[in-house]
Amino acid sequence: xxxxxxxxxxxxxxxxxxxxxxxxxxxxxxxxxxxxxxxxxxxxxxxxxxxxxxxxxxxxxxxxxxxxxxxxxxxxxxxxxxxxxxxxxxxxxxxxxxxxxxxxxxxxxxxxxxxxxxxxxxxxxxxxxxxxxxxxxxxxxxxxxxxxxxxxxxxxxxxxxxxxxxxxxxxxxxxxxxxxxxxxxxxxxxxxxxxxxxxxxxxxxxxxxxxxxxxxxxxxxxxxxxxxxxxxxxxxxxxxxxxxxxxxxxxxxxxxxxxxxxxxxxxxxxxxxxxxxxxxxxxxxxxxxxxxxxxxxxx
Numbered sequence: 001x002x003x004x005x006x007x008x009x010x011x012x013x014x015x016x017x018x019x020x021x022x023x024x025x026x027x028x029x030x031x032x033x034x035x036x037x038x039x040x041x042x043x044x045x046x047x048x049x050x051x052x053x054x055x056x057x058x059x060x061x062x063x064x065x066x067x068x069x070x071x072x073x074x075x076x077x078x079x080x081x082x083x084x085x086x087x088x089x090x091x092x093x094x095x096x097x098x099x100x101x102x103x104x105x106x107x108x109x110x111x112x113x114x115x116x117x118x119x120x121x122x123x124x125x126x127x128x129x130x131x132x133x134x135x136x137x138x139x140x141x142x143x144x145x146x147x148x149x150x151x152x153x154x155x156x157x158x159x160x161x162x163x164x165x166x167x168x169x170x171x172x173x174x175x176x177x178x179x180x181x182x183x184x185x186x187x188x189x190x191x192x193x194x195x196x197x198x199x200x201x202x203x204x205x206x207x208x209x210x211x212x213x214x215x216x217x218x219x220x221x222x223x224x225x226x227x228x229x230x231x232x233x234x235x236x237x238x239x240x241x242x243x244x245x246x247x248x249x250x251x252x253x254x255x256x257x258x259x260x261x262x263x264x265x266x267x268x269x270x271x272x273x274x275x276x277x278x279x280x281x282x283x284x285x286x287x288x289x290x291x292x293x294x295x296x297x298x299x
Contacts, residue, residue, distance in 0.1 A: 004101035005062045005278050005296075007046040014046045014062055014282060016275065019096045023072070024105050029080055030072035031088070031106055033298035035124040035272070036099035037065045038281045039156065041227075045093075046282070053228060056094055063099025063296070064090050064246075065128035066106075067120040077108045085114040087257060089127035091248040099124075100278060102298050110248030115261040122267040123257060125156060125293040130256040130265065132227060132246040133160035133207070139225040139242035140203045143169035149201040149217050152208025153189065154180035156293050157227070160256075161205045162187040163265055173201070175208070180291070187266065199237075206233075215239060268292030 001018040008015060024030045042062050044050040051057070070084040080086065088111040090098040097104045114123055136157070140148070148165050152158035153174030165172050166188025174184035174192050181192045196210070199219045206214040206226030212233045218224050221238040228243045235241045259265045270292035273281050281294035 002097055002101055002103040003275065004097035004104075005275065006059050006096070007062055008059050009048075009051070009057065012047040014100075014278060016278060019061070019101075021097050021103055022105060024074035026075040027077060027108050028074040028105050029070050029077065029086070029108050029111055030103065031066070031068035031086065032071050032103050033066050033068040033099065033101055034085075035067050035121045035298065036063045036296050037125045037128070037156075037293040038100075038278075038285050038296060039064060039128055039293065040285065041128070042100070043282060043286055054093055058094075059096070060093065061095045061098035061101060061104075063101065065124055065126070066090060066099035066104070067114060067124045068104070068298075071103070073108075080108055080111065080113075085120060086111045087114055087120075087123050087127050087253060088112070089131055089246065089248050089253065100275065100296055102275065107248065109250050112250045112254035112257055115257055118257060118261045119267075121272060121295055121297070122269055123260065124295050125267055125269065126256055126260055126265070127253055128246055129156040129293070130160050130260075131249060131253060132157045132244065133164055133205075134252060134256065135244050135246060136161060136205045136207070136225040136227075137165055137168065139244060140205070140223050145169060145171060146202040147171045147173070147200070148203050148205065149173050149175060149197065150189070150205045150207055151175045151196070151210050151214055153184050154291060155207055158205070158207030159183065159187055159268070160265055161207055162189050165205070167264065173197075183266070215241075270294050272297050
C-alpha cells in the first residue's frame with residue numbers, strides 16, 4: 001500500500017488515502033516520489049471537467065509531473081536501475097497512484113534521468129510543463145523568423161514556451177503582467193504586452209487557455225496551438241487550430257532537463273508543502289495569479 005492523492009467521482013475535493021500499488025510490469029519503473037508539481041490539469045481532473053473530456057470514471061490518481069528514485073524495474077527495462085534519480089510525466093490517466101503519492105509506477109519511456117546537480121524539487125516542474133510547451137511549438141512548424149505570441153507567458157507552460165521558441169528562432173512577444181517583464185525578457189521574448197493584441201501574429205501559443213479570444217491575435221491563415229480545453233476555439237479566417245494533450249517522451253524530457261541544468265529554462269517554485277497538506281497547494285493553484293509551481297514533497 002502507498003498513500004496517494006486521488007479524485008473520486010462524487011466530490012471535487014482530492015482525498016489522500018492508501019491505495020494498492022501494482023508491481024512494475026514489463027517496461028515499467030516503480031518510483032519512490034521525491035516531489036511532484038501541482039498543475040492546472042490536476043485541478044481540471046479533480047473538479048470533474050477533465051473526467052468528462054477524457055471519459056474517466058471511478059477513483060483516479062492525481063499528479064502528472066514528478067521526480068523520484070527508482071526502486072524497482074519491470075521486464076525489458078534498459079537504461080534505468082534501482083537507485084537512479086529520475087523525472088517523469090505520468091501518462092496513465094486513471095492509474096490508482098500517479099505523481100501525488102508516496103510511490104508510483106510509470107512507463108520507462110515516460111522517464112528521464114535527472115542531470116547531476118539539478119534540484120529534484122525544482123525539476124519536478126519540468127516534465128508536464130516543458131513537454132507541453134515543446135509539443136505546442138511542434139504544431140506550429142518551423143520558426144523561420146515568424147512572429148509568435150505566447151499567452152500566459154509567465155506561467156508554467158508559457159514561460160517554457162517563450163524560452164524554447166526564442167531558442168528555435170521565433171520572434172516572440174509575451175502576453176503577461178507588467179511585473180513579469182524581467183522574467184519574459186530573460187526567457188527570450190523581444191517584447192511584453194499586457195493586453196491581447198489584434199491580428200498581428202503568424203502564430204499563437206495559447207498557454208493561458210484564452211481559447212476563442214486568442215484567435216483575435218492571429219493573422220488570417222495563421223496558426224494557434226493550445227492545450228486541450230472544455231471550450232476549444234473554433235477555426236476561422238483560415239487559421240489552423242491544434243489542441244494538444246501532452247505526450248510522454250523520455251528522450252525529449254532528457255533534453256529539457258539538460259536545458260534546465262544549463263539555465264536555459266528557468267525553474268520557478270512558488271512554494272512547497274508535504275503531501276499531507278496537498279489541499280493547501282491545490283487551493284493556491286485554484287486561486288490563480290501565482291508565479292512558479294507549487295510542489296508536493298513526498299519524502
